[in-house]
Amino acid sequence: MKNLMDAASLEAFLAREFPQVGGQFAIESLDEGELVVRLRVGEGHLRPGGTVSGPSMFALADVGIYLAILAKIGPVALAVTTSASVDFLRKPEAGRDLIARVRILKLGRVLAVGECLIFSEGGAAPVARASMTYSIPPK
Template sequence: MELKMDVAELEAFLARDFPQVGDMFTILEVGAGTLKVRLNVKEEHLRPGGTVSGPTMFALADVGIYLAVLAVIGPVGLAVTTNCSIDFMRKPVAGVDLVAECRILKLGRVLAVGDVLIYSEGDARPVARASMTYSIPPSG
């Protein structure tokens, strides 16, 4: 897979087309079919007990694969999630940002399939695993 957008271009795309996520995510690295992104955990991401909520971890997985796909197809804002399966495996470490390691397993003309492992930053044990499918709109 050829890389069409780098970290700076992906960040500019997010800032322009998704300003509502503001400073929620930091793209750490991007490769052809891989991406690493940090969720900058804040109070609004927590649930009772001080852990990051499931919907927040879903958002991290979703944004991660979305950006990984855009990195190889270019800035196609209308690529959308068509399927997600997520397993929550352990409670994230309280007060620590989460990092998602994303990879595209298959990039077709219409669908992209990927997986995501989410970690508490600095901990090698994954807290969640997601399988994501994205629909790519026809060009033109």
């Protein structure tokens, strides 16, 4: 399925509809099969021990899959997460941004399912894996 929104329009949508996360996320690339999004890791994302917190990794997965769905269906602000599963695989590397590679597995009229792998920038092994389902409101 072709994308209805490009990276610039997705970032503008995120800034407009979710100003509370403004500047934390950046779309690195977007094509018909994958969206790559970066979490700009700052002090507020860290937990004791100098690693990125689980809630920050969850937020990256949630935002990434949400944006990948919107790329396909257009700017539907009320598409919401209905199910989420995150596996934290290893400790993210301190001082590095996180990169999520996102794919949509199913896109129906009412539900969409996506998955992502999250990496420390420059790292070869994923630090987390997430699978999420979103409810798409009727038009």
